[in-house]
Structure formats: structure tokens, C-alpha cells
Amino acid sequence: MKEREKCANDIWHSGFERYFKRKPWRAVLKKKRDAAIVLVTFFLILFLGALVFVGWFDASVFRGVSQKTNPTPSRIPHEFPLQCATRSQSQTCPKNYPSKHNPATNPDRPSNLTSTCPSYFQWIHDDLRHWKETGITQDMIQQARKTAHFRLVIVKGKAYVEKFRQSIQTRDAFTLWGILQLLRRYPGRLPDLELMFDCDDRPVIPSKHFSGPNAAPPPLFRYCSDWQSLDIVFPDWSFWGWAETNIRPWKNLLNDIKEGNSRTKWKDRTPYAYWRGNPWVSPVRQDLLKCNVSEQNDWNTRLYIQDWVKESKEGYKGSNLQDQCTHRYKIYIEGWAWSVSEKYILACDAMTLYVKPRYHDFFIRGLVPLQHYWPIRDNKKCTSLKFAVEWGNNHTKEAQAIGEAASNFIQEDMKIDNVYDYIFHLLNEYAKLLKFKPVIPPGAEELCPEKMACPAIGTHRKFMEESMVLAPSDTIPCTLPPHDPSILGNLSDRRDKSTKQVELWEDEYWEKFSKKP
Numbered sequence: 001m002k003e004r005e006k007c008a009n010d011i012w013h014s015g016f017e018r019y020f021k022r023k024p025w026r027a028v029l030k031k032k033r034d035a036a037i038v039l040v041t042f043f044l045i046l047f048l049g050a051l052v053f054v055g056w057f058d059a060s061v062f063r064g065v066s067q068k069t070n071p072t073p074s075r076i077p078h079e080f081p082l083q084c085a086t087r088s089q090s091q092t093c094p095k096n097y098p099s100k101h102n103p104a105t106n107p108d109r110p111s112n113l114t115s116t117c118p119s120y121f122q123w124i125h126d127d128l129r130h131w132k133e134t135g136i137t138q139d140m141i142q143q144a145r146k147t148a149h150f151r152l153v154i155v156k157g158k159a160y161v162e163k164f165r166q167s168i169q170t171r172d173a174f175t176l177w178g179i180l181q182l183l184r185r186y187p188g189r190l191p192d193l194e195l196m197f198d199c200d201d202r203p204v205i206p207s208k209h210f211s212g213p214n215a216a217p218p219p220l221f222r223y224c225s226d227w228q229s230l231d232i233v234f235p236d237w238s239f240w241g242w243a244e245t246n247i248r249p250w251k252n253l254l255n256d257i258k259e260g261n262s263r264t265k266w267k268d269r270t271p272y273a274y275w276r277g278n279p280w281v282s283p284v285r286q287d288l289l290k291c292n293v294s295e296q297n298d299w300n301t302r303l304y305i306q307d308w309v310k311e312s313k314e315g316y317k318g319s320n321l322q323d324q325c326t327h328r329y330k331i332y333i334e335g336w337a338w339s340v341s342e343k344y345i346l347a348c349d350a351m352t353l354y355v356k357p358r359y360h361d362f363f364i365r366g367l368v369p370l371q372h373y374w375p376i377r378d379n380k381k382c383t384s385l386k387f388a389v390e391w392g393n394n395h396t397k398e399a400q401a402i403g404e405a406a407s408n409f410i411q412e413d414m415k416i417d418n419v420y421d422y423i424f425h426l427l428n429e430y431a432k433l434l435k436f437k438p439v440i441p442p443g444a445e446e447l448c449p450e451k452m453a454c455p456a457i458g459t460h461r462k463f464m465e466e467s468m469v470l471a472p473s474d475t476i477p478c479t480l481p482p483h484d485p486s487i488l489g490n491l492s493d494r495r496d497k498s499t500k501q502v503e504l505w506e507d508e509y510w511e512k513f514s515k516k517p
């Protein structure tokens with residue numbers, strides 16, 4: 001219980017609610033939709049009448065979208081919104097969703113041109129390498145059940161779920177929601193598979209228990225891992241919305257952040273290191289608070305405690321995006337394990353001061369210190385932070401470039417399409433290792449968006465509708481390059497070298513001070 005509270009409280013301050021409130025996006029959407037329906041009906045009647053004379057139509061008219069920039073007519077992507085049952089019916093899964101993904105049939109898009117996946121996708125191979133030789137048996141999967149929250153089985157493009165225990169908040173639901181959206185994005189493209197998923201924070205499969213030629217480590221999916229563990233990392237639930245903290249789904253949130261960033265130029269931002277969060281989830285964070293500005297010391301920091309309970313009671317009124325992205329430097333520090341706040345901090349156009357982590361999520365291994373962030377020592381945080389901020393204020397061009405590189409990484413390599421493709425390739429590569437044919441578990445029921453979203457209410461329902469994939473993608477997934485250990489080796493080398501370099505600068509700087517009389 002204690003751990004659960006810790007996790008549940010490990011919540012980063014959301015400044016995005018204000019945006020949310022200011023832009024009644026739902027109303028806008030609804031208005032647009034209503035307008036579209038009226039337009040469609042009107043034109044449909046016209047169209048039927050004119051069908052005899054006209055052999056073609058410009059689809060854009062029907063959608064109410066001006067296509068002046070694109071003179072070639074485009075097809076209407078056929079969309080499949082939620083089909084909720086009326087109160088007297090029981091909710092079933094619709095049968096009309098495409099079961100095959102064939103984007104090449106769209107003549108307007110060169111969709112069969114493939115793009116290469118971002119380089120951090122290489123870690124998929126690395127995370128699965130423990131099973132390269134042995135493959136994955138049903139027995140190994142069964143071993144992973146001990147801590148799992150659910151079993152997911154995909155057979156013929158449909159998802160079946162067996163739930164074992166309650167997860168923190170709605171982590172499991174939004175994770176499954178994401179997988180269902182992937183199935184809608186690429187219908188029929190995922191192979192049959194079976195997996196176990198644990199929604200808690202810390203990894204639980206220690207590699208030292210599973211070494212040697214006969215090792216059969218249980219394959220277990222979760223949101224983060226560390227260098228001593230074999231847990232397979234998977235994007236966290238918040239990409240589809242974190243209802244309990246009112247953090248909206250990633251795709252729209254990224255746009256909100258971009259807009260927020262454009263408001264204050266880097267040079268006009270407060271030249272200190274900012275952090276706001278819950279310090280009670282880990283001793284490292286409590287230690288960080290010692291570095292706050294005080295009468296005795298100025299470590300160039302501005303640190304604040306986030307009272308999340310108060311915040312939620314007041315309807316997130318105190319949340320403010322400007323408080324989040326108005327500093328030149330932002331501190332990232334782990335909580336109970338990795339922290340969901342990471343991607344929001346990196347997106348801020350500020351130079352991220354990244355306190356040496358223990359855990360990793362699926363994308364952080366693609367970032368390099370001095371290129372995307374500034375490494376901060378975990379054992380000398382205050383002096384490390386002070387030096388970093390002073391360096392940045394002395395080298396504004398470089399510091400700004402580091403902040404922008406991270407934001408670009410988040411906006412491009414981490415856009416929702418790439419998150420889907422990461423999951424696609426992870427599951428695809430995983431399924432290749434299975435040594436048995438997955439079957440629908442006895443008594444299991446098919447899971448589909450309707451079964452999740454139709455009974456949902458409030459923010460949960462809102463976020464599900466917002467993050468729903470309405471039609472199959474008009475492109476195929478990016479191409480996953482084959483396993484190349486040298487790429488990961490090079491990345492690690494660069495990471496180590498840059499970190500050492502910064503530590504050296506830091507030591508030289510502080511040495512000068514200690515020599516002064």
C-alpha cells in the first residue's frame with residue numbers, strides 16, 4: 001500500500017490544464033463535426049442528384065477543408081468513430097473495421113515509400129537479445145505472471161486480455177487502449193502473440209538470476225528497466241492521456257507545448273534551474289531540495305514542491321504552463337523509478353539538467369549528453385547544478401542549442417507515429433521469438449475500443465476519444481534496421497565521454513575556488 005501511495009503521488013505538476021481550459025477543444029471539435037455532418041448531408045443530396053452528370057467529386061468539399069495548396073483531389077479517409085450501444089443493448093465489438101492494412105491502394109500518397117526508424121529503435125533488439133538463442137516458451141511467459149497485471153493475447157488481429165490484479169490508477173487501461181489503437185492503425189499487420197505486462201514502476205527481473213546457457217528469463221513488459229534487469233521497456237500510458245492528473249494525450253499535448261515554447265524566447269527566460277515536483281517519492285529528490293536557493297547559498301536553482309492533492313482539489317487552477325517552460329534550465333530527477341515528467345521537461349526548449357539516472361524508459365537511451373541535455377552528478381548535485389547554469393549563461397548559444405536539440409528529438413523522433421511504430425516493432429520482434437502458437441485463452445473476451453470507451457465517463461472518456469485512431473494509417477511502419485551492436489556501443493561511448501568531459505570541467509571550476517584564500 002505504501003509503495004502504491006508513493007507511486008500514485010509521484011505526479012508531476014501539469015501546466016497544461018490551463019491550455020485545456022482556455023481552448024474548449026471539445027466544443028470546437030463538436031462544432032466542426034456538426035458542421036461537417038450538415039455539409040455532408042447537404043452535399044450528399046446534391047451529389048446524388050448530380051451523380052448522373054458528374055462522374056467524380058472533390059472529396060475535400062465534403063470535409064469542409066480547403067485544399068488550395070493541394071490541387072490533386074484526395075480521397076476521404078473512411079473513418080470509424082466509436083459505435084456505442086444504446087442502453088438496452090449490450091456493448092459488442094463492431095465488425096466493420098478493416099481487417100487488412102493496405103495503404104498502397106491510396107493512389108494519392110506514395111505511402112509505400114519507407115522511412116527508416118529513429119536510431120533509438122535499436123534498443124528493441126537489445127532488450128530482446130536475452131531470448132535470441134532460446135526463443136520464448138509458454139512456460140517462460142507463465143513465470144512472468146507472478147507480478148503481471150494482465151496477459152495480452154493477439155490472435156488474427158484481435159486483442160484478448162486476462163486481468164490479474166488492479167494497477168495503479170488507470171495505467172493498465174490506458175496501456176491497453178494504446179495497444180488497441182495500434183491494432184486500428186495497422187489492422188492485420190501484427191502477428192499473433194502472447195505477453196505479460198506489469199504496470200508498476202520498478203523492474204523485477206534481475207539479470208543475475210538468469211545468466212548461463214540454460215537461463216530462461218521470464219519476458220515481462222513494463223514502463224522502465226535498469227542495467228541490472230531484463231524487463232522489456234514499453235511506452236507508458238500517458239501517451240494516451242493521464243486522466244488522474246489531467247495530462248492530455250501526447251499528440252495534442254505536443255502542439256500545446258510547442259505553442260507555449262514560442263511565447264518566451266530562450267534569452268528572455270529566467271536564467272535559473274527550475275524544478276517542481278513531489279520530493280517524498282525518493283530520497284534523491286529530498287536531497288535535491290537542499291540545493292534550493294537560500295540566504296547562505298545560491299546554487300542557481302529555483303525548486304518548488306508540488307502539492308498534488310491540493311492541485312487536484314482546486315481543479316488544477318494553480319497549474320500554469322508558463323511556470324513550466326519559462327526557465328532557461330529545467331531539472332529532471334527520477335522519482336520512485338523513472339518519471340513520466342521526463343518527456344515534458346525535455347520538450348520545453350530549455351536545457352535539461354539531467355540528474356544521473358538509474359532507470360531508463362524506451363526512448364531516453366537515444367539521447368546524448370551535451371547534445372540533448374546536460375549531465376548532473378547524483379552525488380554532488382548542488383555544485384554540479386550551479387556550474388551547469390553558470391556555464392549555460394556564459395555559453396548561451398550552446399545552451400540554447402542543447403535545449404532545442406532535445407525539443408526537436410521529442411517533437412520528431414518521439415511524435416505519436418513513432419511511438420506507435422516503436423510498439424509495432426517491439427511486439428513484432430517479440431512475436432518472432434515465440435516458440436508456440438498463441439491461442440485465445442479460455443473464457444477470454446475480445447477487447448475493443450467500444451468496450452473500454454463507451455462505459456467510460458469524464459476525463460477518461462474524453463482522453464480516449466481524443467487519442468482514438470479513427471482509420472488505418474495511410475503509411476506503413478518505418479523500417480527497423482537490423483541489429484547492429486556497434487551503433488549502441490557508439491552511443492554508450494559518446495554518453496560516457498561527454499559525461500566525463502563535463503565532470504572534468506566541473507572539477508576544474510571548483511578547484512579554482514578551493515584554492516582562493
Ligand SMILES: *[C@@H]1O[C@H](CO)[C@@H](O)[C@H](O)[C@H]1NC(C)=O
Nearest residue numbers: 104105107110111112113114
Ligand atoms: C509504390 O506503389 C506504386 C503504385 O502502387 C508502384 O508503382 C511503385 O512501384 C511502388 N513503389 C515501391 C517502392 O514499392
Ligand SMILES: *[C@@H]1O[C@H](CO)[C@@H](O)[C@H](O)[C@H]1NC(C)=O
Nearest residue numbers: 289292293294302303304305
Ligand atoms: C526554494 O526557494 C524559493 C525562493 O526562496 C521558495 O519560494 C521556495 O518555496 C523554495 N522551495 C522549497 C522547496 O523550499
Ligand SMILES: *[C@@H]1O[C@H](CO)[C@@H](O)[C@H](O)[C@H]1NC(C)=O
Nearest residue numbers: 387388390391392393394509
Ligand atoms: C563564466 O564567466 C565568468 C566571467 O568570464 C567566469 O569568471 C566564470 O568562471 C565562468 N563560469 C563558467 C562555468 O564558465
Ligand SMILES: *[C@@H]1O[C@H](CO)[C@@H](O)[C@H](O)[C@H]1NC(C)=O
Nearest residue numbers: 484485486487488489490491
Ligand atoms: C562507431 O564509431 C566508429 C569510430 O568512432 C566509427 O568508425 C563507426 O562507423 C561507428 N559505427 C556506427 C554504426 O556508427
